[in-house]
Every structure is written in C-alpha cells, then in structure tokens.
Amino acid sequence: MAKKKKTITKTARKPIFQGTKSFFKNRQTQTIIGLFIALFAIFLFISFVSFLFSWQQDQSQLSNFGDKNISVKNLLGKIGASISNFFIYDGFGVSSFYVPILLFFSGISIFLKGSLIKVRKYWAWGILAMIWLSIVLGFFSAQNSLLPGIIGYELNNYLQQFLGKTGLILSLLFLLISYIVIRFKFTPEKIQSLIPEKKHTDGVEKQLTDSDIEKLTSNENIESSTTNVNLVEPQTKSDFELSLNNLEPTIKKHLTSNSSTKNDETHGAVEIDVEKIVEEKHVEENLSSKLVKDFGEFDPTLELSEFKFPTLNLLRDYNESISVDQEELEAHKNRIVETLNNYNIGIARIKATVGPTVTLYEIVPDAGIRISKIKNLEDDIALSLSAMGIRIIAPIPGKGTIGIEVPNKKATMVSMKSVISSTKFQNSEMELPIALGKTISNETFVVDLAKMPHLLMAGATGQGKSVGLNAVLTSLLYKKHPAEVKFVLVDPKKVELTLFNKIERHYLAKLPDTDEAIITDTTKVINTLNSLCIEMDNRYDLLKDAMVRNIKEYNVKFKARKLNPENGHKFLPYIVLVIDEFADLIMTAGKEVETPIARLAQLARAIGIHLIVATQRPSVNVITGIIKANFPARAAFRVTSKIDSRTILDASGADQLIGKGDMLFSGGNDVIRLQCAFVDTPEVEKITDFIGSQRAYANAYLLPEYSGEEVGTSLDIDISERDVLFRDAALVIVHAQQGSASLLQRKLKLGYNRAGRLIDQLEAAGIVGQFEGSKARQVLVPDEMALNLLLDGEK
Numbered sequence: 001m002a003k004k005k006k007t008i009t010k011t012a013r014k015p016i017f018q019g020t021k022s023f024f025k026n027r028q029t030q031t032i033i034g035l036f037i038a039l040f041a042i043f044l045f046i047s048f049v050s051f052l053f054s055w056q057q058d059q060s061q062l063s064n065f066g067d068k069n070i071s072v073k074n075l076l077g078k079i080g081a082s083i084s085n086f087f088i089y090d091g092f093g094v095s096s097f098y099v100p101i102l103l104f105f106s107g108i109s110i111f112l113k114g115s116l117i118k119v120r121k122y123w124a125w126g127i128l129a130m131i132w133l134s135i136v137l138g139f140f141s142a143q144n145s146l147l148p149g150i151i152g153y154e155l156n157n158y159l160q161q162f163l164g165k166t167g168l169i170l171s172l173l174f175l176l177i178s179y180i181v182i183r184f185k186f187t188p189e190k191i192q193s194l195i196p197e198k199k200h201t202d203g204v205e206k207q208l209t210d211s212d213i214e215k216l217t218s219n220e221n222i223e224s225s226t227t228n229v230n231l232v233e234p235q236t237k238s239d240f241e242l243s244l245n246n247l248e249p250t251i252k253k254h255l256t257s258n259s260s261t262k263n264d265e266t267h268g269a270v271e272i273d274v275e276k277i278v279e280e281k282h283v284e285e286n287l288s289s290k291l292v293k294d295f296g297e298f299d300p301t302l303e304l305s306e307f308k309f310p311t312l313n314l315l316r317d318y319n320e321s322i323s324v325d326q327e328e329l330e331a332h333k334n335r336i337v338e339t340l341n342n343y344n345i346g347i348a349r350i351k352a353t354v355g356p357t358v359t360l361y362e363i364v365p366d367a368g369i370r371i372s373k374i375k376n377l378e379d380d381i382a383l384s385l386s387a388m389g390i391r392i393i394a395p396i397p398g399k400g401t402i403g404i405e406v407p408n409k410k411a412t413m414v415s416m417k418s419v420i421s422s423t424k425f426q427n428s429e430m431e432l433p434i435a436l437g438k439t440i441s442n443e444t445f446v447v448d449l450a451k452m453p454h455l456l457m458a459g460a461t462g463q464g465k466s467v468g469l470n471a472v473l474t475s476l477l478y479k480k481h482p483a484e485v486k487f488v489l490v491d492p493k494k495v496e497l498t499l500f501n502k503i504e505r506h507y508l509a510k511l512p513d514t515d516e517a518i519i520t521d522t523t524k525v526i527n528t529l530n531s532l533c534i535e536m537d538n539r540y541d542l543l544k545d546a547m548v549r550n551i552k553e554y555n556v557k558f559k560a561r562k563l564n565p566e567n568g569h570k571f572l573p574y575i576v577l578v579i580d581e582f583a584d585l586i587m588t589a590g591k592e593v594e595t596p597i598a599r600l601a602q603l604a605r606a607i608g609i610h611l612i613v614a615t616q617r618p619s620v621n622v623i624t625g626i627i628k629a630n631f632p633a634r635a636a637f638r639v640t641s642k643i644d645s646r647t648i649l650d651a652s653g654a655d656q657l658i659g660k661g662d663m664l665f666s667g668g669n670d671v672i673r674l675q676c677a678f679v680d681t682p683e684v685e686k687i688t689d690f691i692g693s694q695r696a697y698a699n700a701y702l703l704p705e706y707s708g709e710e711v712g713t714s715l716d717i718d719i720s721e722r723d724v725l726f727r728d729a730a731l732v733i734v735h736a737q738q739g740s741a742s743l744l745q746r747k748l749k750l751g752y753n754r755a756g757r758l759i760d761q762l763e764a765a766g767i768v769g770q771f772e773g774s775k776a777r778q779v780l781v782p783d784e785m786a787l788n789l790l791l792d793g794e795k
C-alpha cells in the first residue's frame with residue numbers, strides 16, 4: 001500500500017511541472033507578467049532619476065530603513081532609494097540606467113509577443129556596455145563619485161594597476177571598436193564603400209571641368225566654330241563656377257563630330273563611369289537556425305496548446321492488493337513436489353512469485369534431470385493441482401530454472417489506473433507507449449508500439465480482447481497529444497469502439513467526404529486501407545525529400561524548421577490503425593484487405609503507421625503467412641485450441657490461459673505472461689467525454705482520397721461477358737431498391753471485387769444509376785416485371 005502511494009506521488013510531479021510550464025505559456029499570464037515588468041522598469045527609472053538629486057540626503061537614512069519617523073526624499077520612497085543606492089552608488093553608477101531600459105523593453109516584449117527571444121540579445125550586449133561605461137566613467141570619479149559607482153571605480157582602479165592609465169584607455173577603446181564592429185558589422189570595406197560614392201561624383205565633376213578647361217583653352221578650332229558658347233576665362237573662374245551647363249555644348253559637339261582629327265580629344269573627353277561594386281550582404285546563420293532563434297522550435301501542439309490530458313481520477317480504483325494465501329502456496333508447493341517425485345524428479349529448490357492472477361513456482365531440479373521430462377508432465381501436474389491454466393516454462397529464459405505457473409484461487413484485477421499511474425509508464429520516453437498490464441512479478445508492462453511495430457491480438461470470444469484494445473487506446477490517450485497520434489478505427493461489430501466517436505476531431509483520422517470516422521463497412525475498410533497506402537507513399541516521398549530514414553528523424557528536422565512547409569512538408573502524426581474482428585473482414589473481402597494490410601505491415605513502420613489487428617479466430621486462413629511474418633508482436637488471450645495458440649504465438653500455452661484478461665505477449669522471442677489491465681466501458685466513456693468536451697481541430701485528420709478503382713468504370717461491358725450471377729444480382733438490387741455493392745456481397749456472399757464488377761454490369765445494362773460517391777446508386781428498374789421485360793428485350 002505504502003509502495004503504491006509512493007508511486008502515485010512520484011508520478012504526480014510531472015503533471016505539476018507540465019502545469020507550471022503551461023501556466024507560463026498562457027497568454028493571460030504572459031500579459032500580466034509583461035505588464036508587471038514594464039511598470040517595474042518605469043518605477044526603477046523614476047527612482048534612479050530621483051536618486052541623482054536626493055542621494056546625499058537619503059543615503060544616511062538608509063541604515064534606519066525600518067524607522068517610521070525617518071523619511072526619504074526619493075520620489076519612490078525608501079524602497080526606491082535603497083534599490084537606486086544598490087544599483088547606482090554600490091553598483092555601476094549612471095550606467096545602471098541600462099537596467100530599467102532593458103527591463104522595460106523585455107516587459108513590453110513579453111506583453112506584446114509573449115516571448116523574450118528578441119530581447120535576450122539586448123540583455124547580453126546591454127550588460128557588457130554597462131560594465132564598459134562604468135569602467136570608463138571610473139576616470140571621472142574624482143568629479144562625481146556617482147558616475148562610475150563603486151564597482152566601476154574599483155574595476156577601473158584595479159585594471160589601471162595592471163595596464164596603466166594609457167593601457168586601460170587603449171584597451172577600452174579597443175573594446176569599443178570591437179563592439180561596434182561586431183554589433184553593427186562595421187568593417188573597413190563598409191567605411192570605404194561609403195566614401196568612394198562621394199569621391200566618385202566629385203571626381204566626375206572635377207574631371208569634366210579639367211578636360212573642358214583644357215579644351216576651352218587649347219582647342220582653337222572648336223572654339224572658333226562654336227557660336228553659342230559663352231567663353232569664360234578659366235583662370236579667373238574657380239572649378240566650381242565652371243558649371244556643367246556651360247560646358248554642355250562643347251561636349252555635344254565632340255559627340256556629333258565624326259572627324260578623325262578630333263578622335264583624340266574625344267577619347268580624353270568621354271568619361272568611363274565604373275559601376276560601383278556592391279558587396280552582397282551575408283548572414284551569419286542559416287535560415288533554419290534563424291527561424292528557430294526568432295520563433296523557437298516548431299511546436300505541433302500549439303494549435304491545441306490548451307489541451308488537457310485526461311486526469312487519473314477518470315479511471316476507477318479497484319481493490320488490488322494481492323493477498324498471499326500462505327496455505328494455498330504451501331498446498332501447491334506440496335502437490336508439485338509430490339507429483340514430480342512420482343515421476344522420479346527430485347527438486348533442489350522451489351521459489352514462489354505471486355502475481356495478480358497466477359503464481360509462478362520456480363523449480364531448480366536435481367542435477368541430471370532432463371527438462372523435456374518435466375515439460376511432458378504438464379498435463380499430469382495440472383491434473384494433480386486440479387487447476388486449469390497451468391503453464392510450464394522449461395527453462396525460464398535467462399534464469400536456468402523451470403517455471404510452473406499456477407492460477408491463484410482468487411485473481412486480482414489489474415486496474416488501468418494502476419498501470420497508467422505507474423512511474424514506468426509516466427516516465428517512459430517511448431514514441432507510442434502502451435501499458436498493457438502487469439507481469440507475474442507485479443511489474444507494470446510497458447511496450448512501445450512504434451518498436452513492435454505492429455500488434456496482432458487474438459483470443460476467443462469473451463476472453464478480454466476488446467478490453468485489451470481499449471487498454472491500448474487508453475494508454476495512448478493518456479500520453480500523446482492529439483497532434484502526435486491519430487487513430488483509424490475499424491469496427492465491423494459496430495459496438496466496440498463507438499465511444500471513440502466523441503474524440504473524432506481530436507484523435508481520429510478518416511477519409512474525406514465520410515460522415516463517420518469509425519469504419520464499420522467493408523467497402524470503406526478497403527478504401528481506407530488503400531488510402532493509408534497512398535498516405536504511406538506520400539510520407540515516403542516526404543522522407544526522401546527530407547533525406548531522413550524515419551518519421552522520428554523527420555519530425556525532429558521539421559521541428560527544427562529545416563523543412564519548408566511550402567514544399568509540402570508538415571509535422572507527421574503517428575497513425576495507429578486498429579482493426580477489430582479481422583477474421584470477419586477477411587471472410588468478406590479476402591485478398592482486397594489482405595493485400596493493403598500486408599503492404600502496410602511490411603513498409604509502414606518507418607513512416608509511423610502502426611497496425612493493431614484483433615481477431616477471434618486465429619486460423620491460418622485468417623492470419624496468413626504474409627500477415628504473420630510482418631507482425632512480430634503478438635498478444636494472445638485465451639484461445640480454444642492448441643492449434644490456435646500455435647497459429648498466433650508459434651507456441652502452445654494460449655489455450656491454457658484462464659481468460660478474463662490473462663494473456664501471453666510475445667515480442668519476438670520470449671513469451672511473457674501478463675494480466676491485461678482492465679478498463680471498463682464507463683471509464684472509456686469518461687475519458688472520451690473529457691477529451692471530447694475540449695476544443696478540437698476543425699475536422700478529423702483527413703487521409704488521402706481514394707475511390708475504389710473498380711467502381712464506376714468500363715461501362716461497355718459485353719452481354720456475353722456478364723457474370724453468371726448477373727440475373728440474381730439484378731433481382732437482389734431491384735427487390736431491395738438499393739444499388740450497393742455491399743448489399744450484393746452480403747446477399748450473394750461475394751467478395752468485394754466481384755460485387756463491384758456486378759454493379760458495373762448492372763449500370764451498363766441500365767438497371768442502376770451512376771456512381772454517386774458514398775451514397776447508394778439509384779435503382780432505375782421499379783420491379784421484377786420491369787426487370788424481366790428489360791432483360792428479355794436485350795436478347
């Protein structure tokens with residue numbers, strides 16, 4: 001009991017931490033904090049200014065801070081005076097004014113944007129500048145001790161001892177220049193690039209005038225032929241006065257003149273105007289790190305940032321303390337020893353571990369006993385213990401002992417609450433953690449669905465399969481944000497998973513243009529599976545483009561803003577496809593579901609689509625080789641025969657389970673016995689209500705569009721090529737007045753493909769109307785008589 005309490009308090013810490021984090025993320029909190037900081041900055045500023053005038057009077061009073069009779073002159077009272085004294089007198093002198101200024105901008109930044117990202121840089125630079133200035137002002141401490149403050153004065157003094165006054169001045173100058181160079185990216189080129197521009201224009205004017213002066217003075221020919229030029233004496237006029245206007249005609253004349261004799265002068269007169277080289281600007285960081293710096297990492301949960309995970313109190317408490325019945329243990333031990341002795345098997349040691357449903361007796365047999373001998377005695381031991389559910393593990397992997405599992409007389413329920421609240425689950429860093437139940441040693445069993453990567457579940461009716469599925473889904477709901485995982489739920493029984501409809505817009509994925517997200521109809525299952533295959537292909541393209549190997553790396557890259565959403569990149573949630581009653585699907589649609597499932601199972605692990613397939617009948621025609629090969633993780637509840645156990649687990653044992661959530665889990669090599677966590681329908685309802693009542697996305701997660709290839713195509717079907725069941729199909733359709741392929745499937749026990757082809761033939765014959773999306777086709781023939789007339793007419 002005490003242990004349990006401890007675990008709960010430990011796990012409670014995380015939500016509190018998450019709570020504080022989300023508290024500070026909350027915009028209202030940020031507004032208030034921002035406002036507070038800005039106002040505090042104004043307070044500081046006023047008290048600093050006031051301190052400059054009143055510090056001498058106030059300083060002597062500060063030691064008697066608490067004395068009521070003493071008052072200070074500072075506008076903001078004793079607190080203002082002491083803070084100002086701390087910053088200005090004891091600290092950095094007048095450079096301390098940086099503090100209220102920086103605080104003010106930080107406050108405003110939090111108030112307006114809720115972040116400090118941009119202001120952080122100013123803080124770093126501001127503090128450096130403040131220290132620098134206070135050291136500089138240290139030179140003037142004789143004039144006014146307030147200027148550098150004690151720290152500035154002391155630093156200045158200290159540094160002067162090392163560097164001398166000149167050395168310190170030079171060092172401070174060096175620091176100032178370095179600051180300007182780094183901060184404003186000021187380089188000698190930049191200074192140069194500013195100067196030539198002016199020089200250049202000056203130069204043009206100058207050169208023009210010079211050359212013109214030359215022309216005006218030396219070239220008699222031109223001068224004499226020029227009629228409209230006002231000749232001016234260069235010597236008496238300054239360069240400035242020789243304006244371009246006056247010289248214009250001379251140049252014009254040069255330009256219009258073709259005479260070769262004037263070429264030389266032309267060469268001298270025509271100016272070459274060299275385009276200034278503009279240095280391109282370079283950034284110091286690439287776009288992604290700049291984006292991350294400015295906006296932080298991409299947060300997929302932002303759209304539903306206020307989403308609250310379901311609380312533990314939605315789950316029920318059950319009386320779970322395992323009672324160890326000493327008598328029972330003793331009796332079982334004696335029986336085991338006795339039985340084995342009857343077969344001449346001596347036992348060196350025996351140890352019992354009491355689990356929720358079964359107790360494991362670990363036996364170390366005497367030396368020289370063959371293990372297979374004990375294994376063969378399984379039934380005999382079961383008989384002598386007169387209990388069902390005995391399982392013999394010989395040897396226990398990694399232990400070198402032989403295990404005999406014997407059901408407890410009184411099984412203990414493992415509640416969902418106990419596994420969800422376990423530290424193991426709460427602290428798990430897995431991608432898709434699932435708390436399946438508890439092991440025989442009472443440890444919570446948590447596995448990562450993303451690593452499995454698909455789960456096959458089997459068990460005869462009423463043995464806890466549906467509860468198991470709910471436990472899986474509940475685990476994910478308690479751990480994963482709606483942005484991180486989406487479910488595709490297939491439930492041919494139509495009743496098991498309906499509760500999850502409430503969280504459609506949070507957690508479910510569906511085909512576009514469908515009303516219900518939970519799929520109950522075979523046709524839709526096929527479309528959805530094919531759509532998932534398209535999604536898989538699309539995701540592979542995205543991964544290829546991003547040059548990553550799996551969804552985890554992809555999302556990390558996307559969060560670091562290294563992938564451009566304009567190129568189709570987006571945060572990819574995991575997709576968990578849950579299929580209940582798989583056998584039923586295979587019976588009705590056969591290959592059509594098997595092919596896409598096998599494809600998904602083979603390829604989808606890297607791109608985050610994981611399958612959970614549950615079936616009542618684990619026979620080989622349901623769990624075919626190709627499916628089995630791609631589902632290394634299997635969970636078996638009690639099945640009815642050894643063969644079924646072999647089909648699902650590749651080992652016997654599942655037929656020996658005691659039901660009610662007693663299960664065997666095989667993650668590839670070892671088989672572990674678990675008691676599945678129990679979650680009741682009302683609990684699931686509470687959880688889905690809790691989530692469903694919160695703000696959701698506008699729509700369920702939409703899968704790519706897929707409409708059956710067979711539907712609505714090839715209308716020119718030859719009469720001779722009609723299916724032998726054509727007439728029967730037409731009759732079914734006309735009687736029901738409903739043109740749907742699934743009706744034909746059910747009535748004529750056909751596969752989906754054949755039913756689809758029949759519908760096409762019926763359309764070609766004019767018996768049913770066109771394909772109308774999710775609606776059933778219109779039936780164009782009113783009754784059997786009309787149908788007979790139509791078909792006879794064809795002949």
Ligand SMILES: Nc1ncnc2c1ncn2[C@@H]1O[C@H](COP(=O)(O)OP(=O)(O)OP(=O)(O)O)[C@@H](O)[C@H]1O
Nearest residue numbers: 460461462463464465466467468660661676677678
């Ligand atoms: N983990 C469990 N702990 C305790 N009792 C359980 C557990 N799982 C199932 N049960 C009991 O078994 C009953 C049947 O379970 P469940 O509905 O999951 O069976 P099922 O295998 O889904 O059957 P079906 O295939 O017919 O739907 C439950 O109502 C419950 O009383």
